[in-house]
Amino acid sequence: MRLSQYFLPILKETPKEAEIVSHRLMLRAGLIRQQAAGIYSWLPLGYKVLRKIEQIVREEQDRAGAVELLMPTIQSADLWRESGRYDAYGKEMLRITDRHDREMLYGPTNEEMITEIFRSYVRSYKELPLNLYHMQWKFRDEVRPRFGIMRGREFLMKDAYSFDVSKEKAVEAYNRMFVAYLRTYKRMGLTAIPMRAETGPIGGDLSHEFIVLADTGESGVFCHADLLNKPIPGDDVDFRGDLSGIVADWTSLYAATEDMIEMSEFEAAVPEDKRIAARGIEVGQTFYFGTKYSEPMGATVTTSDGTDVPVHMGSYGVGVSRVLGAIIEASHDDNGIIWPQSVAPFDVGLINLKSGDAATDAACDGLYEQLTNAGLDVLYDDTDQRPGGKFATADLIGVPWQVIIGPRGAAAGEAEIKNRKTGERETLPIAD
RNA sequence: CGGGGCGUGGCGCAGUCUGGUAGCGCACCUGGUUUGGGACCAGGGGGUCGCAGGUUCGAAUCCUGCUGCCCCGACCA
Numbered sequence: 001m002r003l004s005q006y007f008l009p010i011l012k013e014t015p016k017e018a019e020i021v022s023h024r025l026m027l028r029a030g031l032i033r034q035q036a037a038g039i040y041s042w043l044p045l046g047y048k049v050l051r052k053i054e055q056i057v058r059e060e061q062d063r064a065g066a067v068e069l070l071m072p073t074i075q076s077a078d079l080w081r082e083s084g085r086y087d088a089y090g091k092e093m094l095r096i097t098d099r100h101d102r103e104m105l106y107g108p109t110n111e112e113m114i115t116e117i118f119r120s121y122v123r124s125y126k127e128l129p130l131n132l133y134h135m136q137w138k139f140r141d142e143v144r145p146r147f148g149i150m151r152g153r154e155f156l157m158k159d160a161y162s163f164d165v166s167k168e169k170a171v172e173a174y175n176r177m178f179v180a181y182l183r184t185y186k187r188m189g190l191t192a193i194p195m196r197a198e199t200g201p202i203g204g205d206l207s208h209e210f211i212v213l214a215d216t217g218e219s220g221v222f223c224h225a226d227l228l229n230k231p232i233p234g235d236d237v238d239f240r241g242d243l244s245g246i247v248a249d250w251t252s253l254y255a256a257t258e259d260m261i262e263m264s265e266f267e268a269a270v271p272e273d274k275r276i277a278a279r280g281i282e283v284g285q286t287f288y289f290g291t292k293y294s295e296p297m298g299a300t301v302t303t304s305d306g307t308d309v310p311v312h313m314g315s316y317g318v319g320v321s322r323v324l325g326a327i328i329e330a331s332h333d334d335n336g337i338i339w340p341q342s343v344a345p346f347d348v349g350l351i352n353l354k355s356g357d358a359a360t361d362a363a364c365d366g367l368y369e370q371l372t373n374a375g376l377d378v379l380y381d382d383t384d385q386r387p388g389g390k391f392a393t394a395d396l397i398g399v400p401w402q403v404i405i406g407p408r409g410a411a412a413g414e415a416e417i418k419n420r421k422t423g424e425r426e427t428l429p430i431a432d
Numbered sequence: 433c434g435g436g437g438c439g440u441g442g443c444g445c446a447g448u449c450u451g452g453u454a455g456c457g458c459a460c461c462u463g464g465u466u467u468g469g470g471a472c473c474a475g476g477g478g479g480u481c482g483c484a485g486g487u488u489c490g491a492a493u494c495c496u497g498c499u500g501c502c503c504c505g506a507c508c509a
Contacts, residue, residue: 013444388469
């Protein structure tokens with residue numbers, strides 16, 4: 001992509017509403033534009049990153065055996081009356097009336113709808129286990145949206161729902177998602193720690209929040225320091241096998257959110273030099289909630305002995321848009337964002353230091369074509385800005401590698417390669 | 433929902449107390465000189481000062497109501 005043809009509205013000055021670093025950088029680097037409190041447009045660069053995160057989540061869900069579909073943003077109030085949550089959910093739910101005075105709502109989550117889909121088609125235990133997920137925009141009318149995309153009202157969430165014939169089978173499904181989450185966050189360059197969590201209005205008795213430690217996080221958390229360096233299950237992990245050992249290993253070390261903690265318990269479980277009391281960003285949560293929805297909504301299957309039983313369910317959320325903010329919180333410096341390779345909007349930023357100079361243009365144009373043909377996604381700064389501005393822009397938007405060519409390099413047939421993260425530079429012949 | 437703050441050109445702000453031609457920096461446009469870490473000179477365009485009402489000869493400025501946004505707290509998959 002040539003920058004001269006792209007839409008990258010970067011800001012030199014920080015809009016005053018942005019308090020935390022990820023919000024500031026997202027506005028300055030032209031990733032998002034606020035449209036109302038907690039509601040954002042995704043500008044091209046931000047949307048590109050969002051799609052990369054989405055794709056990683058998708059690949060790991062698929063690997064763990066979940067199946068993607070897509071449910072609508074608008075739901076019918078009747079469906080929510082079946083579970084009893086239409087009245088229980090409160091003001092966070094955005095309620096809408098259509099032209100026929102039908103009561104609708106903008107979905108804050110999809111347990112009811114997925115249960116409705118399940119009960120319409122699935123009759124037999126032989127069709128289980130089943131895990132269905134989607135990535136869809138949610139709306140929760142937060143009292144106080146804040147921190148940019150981290151606590152928006154409209155946000156993109158991946159939510160998966162598992163259906164099993166028994167609690168034992170449901171825990172196996174839970175474990176698959178647990179392991180998938182460990183892998184998902186790792187691939188995005190995040191260290192996310194699963195912590196025992198409250199189940200909240202979704203209900204149930206087994207739940208973990210996946211937390212990225214950050215001073216700007218909204219939750220207080222307590223955990224064992226060894227969890228920060230625990231190895232993540234690799235590509236060879238068998239999602240059709242027994243994962244309980246991995247989960248048991250991870251949950252053997254103390255980790256809990258502030259709502260769940262007993263200080264005496266924490267102190268008993270973790271030696272003093274291993275205690276971490278910090279703040280964290282919740283980037284995902286897993287729940288097992290049994291028959292909370294299947295029972296009132298009549299989602300049953302026939303078992304091998306011919307009886308009908310309500311299915312045991314779990315739900316598993318990843319805050320896709322929030323993850324993007326968390327990555328920036330975890331990976332930036334004074335000059336801007338530092339994207340992990342796996343989610344970077346472009347692989348390479350190619351900087352032409354003197355656009356309009358025939359030799360420099362020729363060298364850059366040629367290299368741009370080569371890199372692009374080699375399968376790299378290149379943002380080519382072919383504008384007539386001055387070098388200082390180009391360097392500042394490249395650092396701000398944070399692509400992992402910068403390739404810099406000016407008149408001197410063009411004459412010598414050399415390009416300077418800069419690693420955004422380390423700042424290391426080396427000069428290489430362009431032919432390579 | 434309780435408390436606090438803010439709304440003046442695309443962004444950041446001054447001007448409001450004490451009413452009297454709407455300003456500054458950046459950005460943008462034109463011409464020129466420039467180009468290895470956010471250039472310089474000259475010229476130029478763009479704002480019914482959040483909205484409505486009131487006071488006044490005259491309102492960005494004073495009064496009333498409304499609205500939007502931000503921060504702290506409470507709340508919260």
